Amino acid sequence: MADRSRRRFLAETAAVLAAAPFVSTRATRARAQASRKLGFALCGLGRLSTDQLAPALAKTKYCRLAGIVTGTPAKAEAWKARYGIPAAHVYSYETMHRMADNPDIDVVYVVTPNGLHGEHAIAAAQAGKHVFCEKPMEISVERCQRMIQACRGAGRLLGIAYRCRFEPHHLECIRLARERVFGRPLIVQAGFGIKVGDDAGWRLRRELAGGGALMDVGIYALQATRYLTGEEPVLVSAVETRTDPAKFAEVDESLVWTTRFPSGVVAYCSTSYNAGGIQNMRVNAERGWFELDPAFFYGGLRGRRSDGQEIRFPRIDMFAAEMDDFARCILEGRPTRVPGEEGLRDVRIMQAIYESARTGRAVSLA
Amino acid sequence: MADRSRRRFLAETAAVLAAAPFVSTRATRARAQASRKLGFALCGLGRLSTDQLAPALAKTKYCRLAGIVTGTPAKAEAWKARYGIPAAHVYSYETMHRMADNPDIDVVYVVTPNGLHGEHAIAAAQAGKHVFCEKPMEISVERCQRMIQACRGAGRLLGIAYRCRFEPHHLECIRLARERVFGRPLIVQAGFGIKVGDDAGWRLRRELAGGGALMDVGIYALQATRYLTGEEPVLVSAVETRTDPAKFAEVDESLVWTTRFPSGVVAYCSTSYNAGGIQNMRVNAERGWFELDPAFFYGGLRGRRSDGQEIRFPRIDMFAAEMDDFARCILEGRPTRVPGEEGLRDVRIMQAIYESARTGRAVSLA
Structure with a gap:
């Protein structure tokens, strides 16, 4: 190198x-x-x-x-x-x-x-x-x-x-955000929802999974808001819903949440184990926007920018x-750019998201 | 008729x-x-x-x-x-x-x-x-x-x-949601952000405008979550940010919020007076999704569905x-389908969004 x-x-x-x-x-x-x-x-x-x-x-x-x-x-x-x-x-x-x-x-x-x-x-x-x-x-x-x-x-x-931290579409979005190609990022949106079957096994058991949609796929949206902004959230606020309480008796089914970051950028996010087809991330900045949709699959990622350019790279094996x-x-x-400390940060924020959903109060992370 | x-x-x-x-x-x-x-x-x-x-x-x-x-x-x-x-x-x-x-x-x-x-x-x-x-x-x-x-x-x-209550793309989305063409709606996402100039006049004055981005354009996103679900929110939770406090001294600049509806469907939304290019609405349902993007301009609306079909109608003059x-x-x-009572509902919910952003607590509307 x-x-x-x-x-x-x-x-x-x-x-x-x-x-x-x-x-x-x-x-x-x-x-x-x-x-x-x-x-x-x-x-x-x-x-x-x-x-x-x-x-x-x-x-x-x-x-x-x-x-x-x-x-x-x-x-x-x-x-x-x-x-x-x-x-x-x-x-x-x-x-x-x-x-x-x-x-x-x-x-x-x-x-x-x-x-x-x-x-x-x-x-x-x-x-x-x-x-x-x-x-x-x-x-x-x-x-x-x-x-x-x-x-x-x-x-x-x-x-x-x-x-995703090693994937070219995501790295390009990080570059667009950090280099402020469209000005300062102001509002980030990210969501990842999948529909899990009845064969989801341990993923529906609290003891083994620790949580549901948020821990498994929502974490991609959370990560995205963090690596796109390059900041750590100072405030999270969440609303949870369970439309299939029998299936999701032990873990979360669907959550929407908002976060604020120190520079002022805010994010709004969603995750679900019951609504597939949600998987995008988008940065709305001062002078334009860029997004990936789909953003989190293993391949087929596709990005758009407000100036009409595509964000498109050859597929790599992310693993x-x-x-x-x-x-x-x-x-x-x-x-490594993904040390244990990074994993811990997400777990801490996810616990705050759960706490906010449970208590109905914004949770400070500052 | x-x-x-x-x-x-x-x-x-x-x-x-x-x-x-x-x-x-x-x-x-x-x-x-x-x-x-x-x-x-x-x-x-x-x-x-x-x-x-x-x-x-x-x-x-x-x-x-x-x-x-x-x-x-x-x-x-x-x-x-x-x-x-x-x-x-x-x-x-x-x-x-x-x-x-x-x-x-x-x-x-x-x-x-x-x-x-x-x-x-x-x-x-x-x-x-x-x-x-x-x-x-x-x-x-x-x-x-x-x-x-x-x-x-x-x-x-x-x-x-x-x-929008009289616009064919929106009416079609309402039909898709109400008739559950993609199953039960679970997560709705909507946002409307524009970049206002320094000539925004009374829109930046609290006494005349009552509020900023939310009152002017966020209301479209809020309305969308209500007419797409056909329900009234029971809980709202909001996070506000002001990245340009000089310009937005009297009214809100950017807000993200989440809402829960009685059936369990949740929504996550955004509005801004400083980030243009946000204007979409999307319903994520049990078996698919549909969206409009752009959703709120006077024309040029365009919709997609998870089954690959487009949502496209000739432009009408909505006014x-x-x-x-x-x-x-x-x-x-x-x-009328848009009586004063309907306008009042949005004002009440917007006041709750402001209250949540101010207090850091979810506000119940039940």
Whole structure:
């Protein structure tokens, strides 16, 4: 990476003020220099791992699928056969601490239900592995803090899988906002709603999911308001609705919320587990606007600007991009733009959104 | 109008529960039967009257420009010359009570600053005229109530100029929502923001305008959430921002708000006097969505549906449509779908939005 590009790249991550210190060991560096590929173990073999992460790993430059953690023996067999994973690299949640003895695994990517992220991330860190973790980071601020502490204590890097932070349409929108191409942003709108089926499993259980639509997809809209403005909200106000209380007995179904940021920009957002087809983000600025719609799918993103220009880039594999970036951060001993602190911020704001919906009061985050 | 069409039309106005009683006098009916055109006096000759209403009156079937009320003698001369208005049909705000003696004027269309609507509407009603009034109806609930009482007391019809209620794209969206073509509506999004210049005059003065962006353009978004759902909000929650406090010292610049309706549908909305280019409305329902963007201009409206169909109708003159409808309501002795009670509801909700923004608490409207 040229020095100038590197400086620009680092400037982009300026929001990451306190990067967790971690050690890029001589062994890791030596291995990396040999193969340039870090070994990833996927922890949790649900749909995301099966349909997205394993195929994405095959497309990465700096990563390779090196191991799995699963509680389902049949899945272990299928993955061993399909990806040629040696038996010694297959773990259960009970045995994953033994990874400490496996130098082929550098990173554990935690893809289990939200409420188990902390347990598995901490186990991985204690086994000496770097941790990449699906969003939402965990279901409480306290658990997020424990994850950060565990990785810091083990000298390992912790990253949260915010794939849009590596996607060209989103990066272009961030540039348009930060460089004030249409003047100062004033009003941001973002929403992500999907219709979940009755097969949503743990996503409808409070203990495992921690919340519903907001924790799962609303977090994309929340993130968007934060990375588009480059600011942290100081006030949130939310209204919740549950039109199918039987299905959504334990988790939120639909929420709309508003936020105010320090510079004065405001945002209005929505999320739903019962209304599909909502997935856009839009910045209304002093002299124009720009938007992505759809904004949050894995592909097919499309953007428009008030000057008539399109925002259009070739499709990339966002999962490959985020894993490659995380691997490079490890290899180069630099912070990630999506550290645990970033995951914690969203969890804190989401808790405030829930509190506001529950109490009928705006919640200050200043 | 065929009986079936008439029944459908009346069903559309079912929300208008308590229509103000009024008298369609024998004289009015006789004149109307002769000419089929009611005489409209425009009260307030600003940009809207000049650029929209006078040209629109020429396109109506049931109305004609019969008089003017203005405080500016030069305007009176120009309008007399341009439209052939006899001197006896030209009034000032001080002399408009004399309209009582002018049988050629049936309706006074009040187009003065918001905070003067009440005074002029009441003067018109007391002169025996029906009253059509620009939105927002007035700047307080109490003033709206006085207007309703004055018209009711005089036996005259009172209508508020909600032009979108007569526009085919909006009527089609209302149909899509009410007939649940995409299932039950769950989340409505609407926003209207314009960038006002330094020449915004009385619109930036609290005493005359009563408020800023919300009262002037946000009201379109608010109305949309109400006519799309066919319900009255029970809870509103708002966040305000002022990025240009010098210009917007007296009135609101930008607001985002959320509302909940009795059936459970929620809405998230925005308005601004500093961010142009926001003007859309969208219904996210159980099995799809539909939207207009742009939604609130005088023309060029364009709609999309989740099934790929466009929502597209020929442009109409919305001002001509709303005036013709009001004239027909008078001629046929039936209620309008935009009575004073409808204007009052919006003013009440807007006051609640301001209160929520001020106090940081959700405001109950139940």
